[in-house]
Amino acid sequence: MPEETTKKPRVDLRSDFPHGKEDSDLHIRLNPSLLTADFTTPFHTAYTSDSLSATTTIASGDSTGTIVASPFHTGKLTNVFPKHFLLALKEELKTLTWHHRSNDLYKFNQTDDLALNALPHIKALRDYMAGEEFVGFMESITGLELTRGYLDLAAQRYKSTNHLLCHDDDVHRGKLARRIAYIIYLVDEEWSAEDGGALGLFGNDENRHPTSIQEHIVPEFNSMGFFRTGLVSYHTVEEVTVKDLARERWSVTGWFYGPVTPEITPDPDHLPHLPASVLPAVADLTDTSCELEKWVNPDYLKPETQTRILDALMEQSSVELRDFLRSDVFEKVSQELSDGFWSEAPLMGPPNLRQYLAAEPTTPLVKDLAGFLRSKSFASLLKSLTSLDLIKGSQELRKFSHGHYTLIHDQALEPNGLDVTLSLTQKTDWDDEAWGGATHYIADADELLRIQPATNSLALVLRDEGVLRFTGDLYGFY
Structure with a gap:
């Protein structure tokens, strides 16, 4: 995949972050520990490095950021948002109409697109994630140019045996293309690897076809996984294996978009083709x-x-x-x-x-x-x-x-x-x-x-x- 010009990380985005009790139940903001230059700079350096060979973790206050090096760079942030906000958000999501989605690729339950949903916590999350501070933060740690005000957002519930099979998320929409896929996990705090539902990352062969799962990212409450989409970003949501059928793998997922450029538009003659x-x-x-x-x-x-x-x-x-x-x-x-x-x-x-x-x-x-x-x-x-x-x-x-x-x-x-x-x-x-x-x-x-x-x-x-x-x-x- 062609190299991209990376943006320099922003030095500090904390200046207008409220402190203390003035945060209401509807207030959502990134954990301040993630907004410091002491975090964004080394994370950016590791995430954009072509020579990164091992999983790297950067601690900052009560949060951590992990970059999985292989098979493709994938980030995971912990303790991302205020806990009380996410719990209230989950309660709000429970009131929505859920649709069972099932085809050759997946089996799970999903909400409608949340882009126009007016419920207060959903709207607050969407507006914040599509706004300057959060989009700027994602640019600062990934080096990708992203579009403000344009965000896909939906919630999913994976019950026992539900899954999402191997795919790459590579989609263009006119002058915009999916640049970053993200998953905000709303699972219960006891969720473990034994409960399934991990994000599985596939390796690729010399023809850029997926081979086998090389890395697993286990869902964790109030964490966010993300990766750059493209022709080699093959991934899966592994089968949920919870024994207690009342437990489900909750998440809010979507994509950040950015402008379509020649660097991310491959020649059709060089796309992966099945023999x-x-x-x-x-x-x-x-x-x-x-x-x-x-x-x-x-x-x-x-x-x-x-x-x-x-x-x-x-x-x-x-x-x-x-x-x-x-x-x-x-x-x-x-x-x-x-x-x-x-x-x-x-x-x-x-x-x-x-x-x-x-x-x-x-x-x-x-x-x-x-x-x-x-x-x-x-x-x-x-x-x-x-x-x-x-x-x-x-x-x-x-x-x-x-x-x-x-x-x-x-x-x-x-x-x-x-x-x-x-x-x-x-x-x-x-x-x-x-x-x-x-x-x-x-x-x-x-x-x-x-x-x-x-x-x-x-x-x-x-x-x-x-x-x-x-x-x-x-x-x-x-």
Whole structure:
């Protein structure tokens, strides 16, 4: 990323900071300890240094400032605002209408944009954070040019199992761009690493794709995390794991904006691009002769059953065939697909697209089953069930475990066609609400279909243009 001209830190912003009891419940101001040159100057020096190699902490009075050096510079300030103000703010937020947000990337509850909210503590926070003192402070410690009076602000509550998967926050709006992402934590004061919800920071490979989480920032009441947004600022809110379901990860988050300049507008030809290999290769079906009776439940080979399946598919565009494989075949395949089978399977990435294990079918029966599913014999059965003449296909053997998922990505869109998914899970009572892991079909913002993992089940879905699918994150305690 190109170098930027940094602004010199301001020497002291305390001159008009009130002291003592004149602070009312509605008064909000940065902790004076953070506004001294003894804090802002060394923090600025560390945060803007290209040679910073280790996490650095700067103490100032009853506050601290920490700069995480790797994988990208991230700041954390503690004891930021008056405690009584944040507690009153949280009570005010509880009175708002909250919306459940859930898609391929996230699952949490959120308020509307707080930009025009007139409740007193919310308005006081917004006005202060968008004003000269706070914006000037952020400029002084980060060296970035920021815009006054323009601030995104919303509150979130992450319940147990809620999360926000890998993304980079890099967004431009006309002449302005997101420059700094921030999180003000309103969690209870007993929150710990065991409760989850940490801010996870991803490293990047030579192609600027995210790799794995290299650093975790644990939520702490009255602390603020922040980092410069950009093409390598991949991060996540890790799964909340609180056992007491009444506890939630509260926060107020948003972005500071700054002018779009050539230095922060990368050449489109140099943006990170996913390789074509992230999608399974499409190939001709094989001529291997396979006996359907060897593999398939005989009920699905009866003409009257096939007619009913075809009618259902034409009406609904999807159908699930339970107990699809012969029971003896399923049991033997399941035995081969034990944990040992997956011990050498690679984790597929990058995590802004997918996380799951993918293996080659190497054991005898699994290899034969994979061959059967690529054969013209199986295609002939599918023609009876769908009326489609199939000549090509792609195939991948996947295992999804805790923390695995797929995301919709505009550089990895699957071709339209017939989705054929054979679910081989051993769990007979899968609960998508408790564990996730369902396959979701969406068009625009609407969910059209959700298919839960099921034991020995074949799902057929006719996916038209504009319909996308993803596998939801697997979470929970199971």
